[in-house]
Amino acid sequence: xxxxxxxxxxxxxxxxxxxxxxxxxxxxxxxxxxxxxxxxxxxxxxxxxxxxxxxxxxxxxxxxxxxxxxxxxxxxxxxxxxxxxxxxxxxxxxxxxxxxxxxxxxxxxxxxxxxxxxxxxxxxxxxxxxxxxxxxxxxxxxxxxxxxxxxxxxxxxxxxxxxxxxxxxxxxxxxxxxxxxxxxxxxxxxxxxxxxxxxxxxxxxxxxxxxxxxxxxxxxxxxxxxxxxxxxxxxxxxxxxxxx
Amino acid sequence: xxxxxxxxxxxxxxxxxxxxxxxxxxxxxxxxxxxxxxxxxxxxxxxxxxxxxxxxxxxxxxxxxxxxxxxxxxxxxxxxxxxxxxxxxxxxxxxxxxxxxxxx
Numbered sequence: 204x205x206x207x208x209x210x211x212x213x214x215x216x217x218x219x220x221x222x223x224x225x226x227x228x229x230x231x232x233x234x235x236x237x238x239x240x241x242x243x244x245x246x247x248x249x250x251x252x253x254x255x256x257x258x259x260x261x262x263x264x265x266x267x268x269x270x271x272x273x274x275x276x277x278x279x280x281x282x283x284x285x286x287x288x289x290x291x292x293x294x295x296x297x298x299x300x301x302x303x304x305x306x307x308x309x310x311x312x313x314x315x316x317x318x319x320x321x322x323x324x325x326x327x328x329x330x331x332x333x334x335x336x337x338x339x340x341x342x343x344x345x346x347x348x349x350x351x352x353x354x355x356x357x358x359x360x361x362x363x364x365x366x367x368x369x370x371x372x373x374x375x376x377x378x379x380x381x382x383x384x385x386x387x388x389x390x391x392x393x394x395x396x397x398x399x400x401x402x403x404x405x406x407x408x409x410x411x412x413x414x415x416x417x418x419x420x421x422x423x424x425x426x427x428x429x430x431x432x433x434x435x436x437x438x439x440x441x442x443x444x445x446x447x
Numbered sequence: 448x449x450x451x452x453x454x455x456x457x458x459x460x461x462x463x464x465x466x467x468x469x470x471x472x473x474x475x476x477x478x479x480x481x482x483x484x485x486x487x488x489x490x491x492x493x494x495x496x497x498x499x500x501x502x503x504x505x506x507x508x509x510x511x512x513x514x515x516x517x518x519x520x521x522x523x524x525x526x527x528x529x530x531x532x533x534x535x536x537x538x539x540x541x542x543x544x545x546x547x548x549x550x551x
Contacts, residue, residue: 218469218502225465286501308504308512312459312551 208322209233209251213243213266214258214284219307223256223284226311227318240264252279254322256314259285259296267299267391274300280325282317284309295388340445341377343438344425346416348373351445355415368393369412372405376426376436385433409434451543458507460548469506473499473541480534484527492530493522510540 210232212223217238224234235250237243240263246252255273259266270281280302285292288306296304302321305314341348345358353370355363365373371393375384384392386405393405409426412418418425427435458466476495483491499515514537521529 216498216502218472218498219505221465221468222462222502222505226461229461286497307501308509311461311505 207233208253209235210254210256210318211235211237211243211246211250211252212256213237213239213261213269214256215239215260215262216258219258219284222311223314226315230315232318238262240266240269243269254280254282254318254325256282256284256318257301259283259287259292267295270296270301271299271392278325280321282314282321284314295391298388298392338445339442342441342443343377343380348377349445350374357417363415365415366411368408369415372408372412376434377440380436380438380440383429383432383435387433389433405433451539453545454540454543455545455547456507457547457549457551459551462506463548466506466546469502469508470541473511473537477534477538477541480530484530487527489522489525493519496520496522508544511537514540 208231210227212220212227212234213236214220214223215238220236220238224236227234235246235252237246239261243255243257257266257270261269266283266285270283273279273281281300282303282305283296283301284305284307285296286307287296293304293306302324303317305317337350339350341350347356348354349356353365355365355373357363372389375389375392389405393408410420413420413423413426416425425436425438427437429435476499479495480492483489483495496515496518500512500519501515503509503511503513503515514533518530518533521533
């Protein structure tokens with residue numbers, strides 16, 4: 204840690220903001236505070252932030268969506284500090300791009316240790332890891348997805364159009380191949396929102412994506428249905444240099 | 448009338464400057480609980496319990512987190528009687544604690 208490290212604490216509880224900011228300041232950090240998602244954006248646009256301590260239950264936005272959006276455009280490390288402490292909550296938080304997850308109630312010394320640890324790890328990683336992901340090309344079962352151009356190529360080299368939603372969905376599948384992804388998780392990963400009762404958005408998008416991939420819906424080989432759960436993308440996926 | 452036993456609580460001395468403010472906020476919570484029970488505002492009570500649960504242990508007051516958790520659950524169940532009991536418990540706790548600040 205250096206005395207220049209600037210931490211942004213995002214929490215709607217003033218007592219938590221006071222506790223965390225005071226404790227981190229006493230340990231040499233510069234700290235800014237935001238009480239909601241709008242405040243977070245304001246601080247980010249005006250300051251250089253080294254790490255964000257993020258609550259999930261904010262009054263104006265879902266912290267998970269904020270985390271996912273942050274991760275899609277920046278490498279700023281995120282430590283989630285949330286009362287949602289269940290196993291699935293932690294898994295989803297980490298898979299949405301958080302670098303660490305500390306459930307409330309918490310001890311400030313443990314938070315301090317985790318903040319230091321995440322900052323240490325962030326410094327040892329190449330700064331362009333996000334850029335390299337956005338410049339990647341995925342190959343699977345003869346297909347190629349060129350991420351910078353969002354272009355899908357069939358095994359015979361034909362260009363296949365993908366809508367924005369289909370592109371988001373296939374990116375989730377390509378990042379989590381050969382793994383059962385529940386429908387609610389797919390919706391959160393691909394679109395950053397929670398599933399609602401009778402919500403068929405994901406099923407419809409999977410159906411359209413299967414058509415694009417010429418995957419027989421009656422006997423799919425790429426996107427397989429896991430009954431009552433969700434889907435699994437069944438292919439070996441390789442990541443390489445972009446086509447263009 | 449029997450005086451309740453004093454409760455000694457050891458707190459990290461790094462929290463010495465902010466703990467009085469935290470305890471004052473809990474006194475405000477007690478006033479708010481009375482108002483919310485009168486108006487039947489269980490959403491406010493649930494939020495209050497949720498926040499106490501999340502913050503108490505951080506300030507070294509595990510009992511506040513415990514009472515907060517129970518209050519959150521009672522508010523979800525619209526159980527005003529239980530919330531009144533928990534408010535009395537919190538009142539007693541705040542009256543009986545002797546804070547000892549130490550380097551931890």
